[in-house]
Amino acid sequence: VITLKSRYEIDKIRYSCGIVAEILQHLGEMIAPGITTMDLEQAAEEWIRKKKVKPAFKGYHGYPCCLCTSVNEEVVHGIPSARRVLKSGDIVGVDVGVIHDGYYGDAARTYAVGTITADVQRLLTVTEESLYKGIEKAVSGNRLSDISHAIQRHAEAGGYSAVRDFVGHGIGRGLHEEPQIPNYGPPGRGPKLKPGMVLALEPMINQGRYEVEVLDDGWTAVTVDRKLSAHFEHTIAITDDGPSILSRLDG
Numbered sequence: 188v189i190t191l192k193s194r195y196e197i198d199k200i201r202y203s204c205g206i207v208a209e210i211l212q213h214l215g216e217m218i219a220p221g222i223t224t225m226d227l228e229q230a231a232e233e234w235i236r237k238k239k240v241k242p243a244f245k246g247y248h249g250y251p252c253c254l255c256t257s258v259n260e261e262v263v264h265g266i267p268s269a270r271r272v273l274k275s276g277d278i279v280g281v282d283v284g285v286i287h288d289g290y291y292g293d294a295a296r297t298y299a300v301g302t303i304t305a306d307v308q309r310l311l312t313v314t315e316e317s318l319y320k321g322i323e324k325a326v327s328g329n330r331l332s333d334i335s336h337a338i339q340r341h342a343e344a345g346g347y348s349a350v351r352d353f354v355g356h357g358i359g360r361g362l363h364e365e366p367q368i369p370n371y372g373p374p375g376r377g378p379k380l381k382p383g384m385v386l387a388l389e390p391m392i393n394q395g396r397y398e399v400e401v402l403d404d405g406w407t408a409v410t411v412d413r414k415l416s417a418h419f420e421h422t423i424a425i426t427d428d429g430p431s432i433l434s435r436l437d438g
C-alpha cells in the first residue's frame with residue numbers, strides 16, 4: 188500500500204530534505220580536482236552531526252557510509268574512499284539521505300569536477316531535465332508510470348538510456364516505501380497518483396547501454412560498457428496544487 192502523508196508528516200519530511208539540500212549545496216562548493224570522495228563523506232558526516240539528524244544510508248543493509256559517491260561509469264552506490272582522488276573532467280554523483288524525528292529525506296545530484304567536455308555536460312543537463320520531466324507528471328489523477336515514461340522519453344530523446352535495475356521509491360517513515368518507480372516504461376499504468384503521496388524520483392541515465400553490473404564490493408553499480416552515468420534525485424510531495432519539491436534549498 189502507498190501511504191498518504193498528512194500536512195504535518197510532509198513538513199517532517201521537508202525538514203529532513205532541507206538538511207539533505209544543505210549538504211548537497213555544501214559538498215557542491217567543495218568539489219574540485221584533488222579532493223577525495225572520503226573528504227566529501229567526512230564533510231557530510233560533520234554536517235549531519237551538527238544538525239542533530241541521523242544518516243539514512245549508514246548501516247542500511249550494512250552500507251558503510253553517509254554518502255554514496257559514484258564517479259564516472261559508476262551509476263549509484265559508490266562507496267567513499269580516501270584513495271579516490273577526483274580529477275578535472277570527472278563527474279561525481281553524490282547521494283545523501285537523513286532521518287529526523289522518524290521521517291526520511293533523500294536526494295542526489297551529479298557534479299562536474301573542474302572542467303568537463305560539452306558532451307559530458309549534456310549528459311548532466313539531460314539527466315537533470317529528465318528528473319524535472321518526471322516531476323511535472325507527478326500530479327493527482329495521473330498514473331505512476333506517466334512519471335517513468337516521461338523520464339525515459341526525455342533521456343532517449345537525448346540519445347541516452349535509462350537504467351532499469353534501480354528505481355525511485357516512496358519515502359516517509361521508511362527510506363524505501365511503496366511504490367517502486369521505474370525510470371522507464373509505457374505511460375498510463377500503475378496506481379493513480381494522489382495528494383499526500385511522497386516520492387523520491389531518481390533517474391540514472393547512461394551515455395551508452397542501460398545495462399549495469401555490481402562490482403565485487405557488493406555495492407558499486409557500474410555501466411557494463413563503462414561509459415558514463417549520471418544521477419539526480421529529489422523527494423517530492425504530490426499536493427492539490429501539483430508537485431512540491433521538498434529537497435530544494437527553498438523547499
Ligand code: MF3
Binds near residue numbers: 255356
Ligand atoms: N538514494 C538511494 C536509494 O534511495 C541511496 C540508497 S544507498 C543505501 O536507494 F546505502 F542506502 F542503500
Ligand code: CO
Binds near residue numbers: 293294356387389420
Ligand atoms: Co533514493
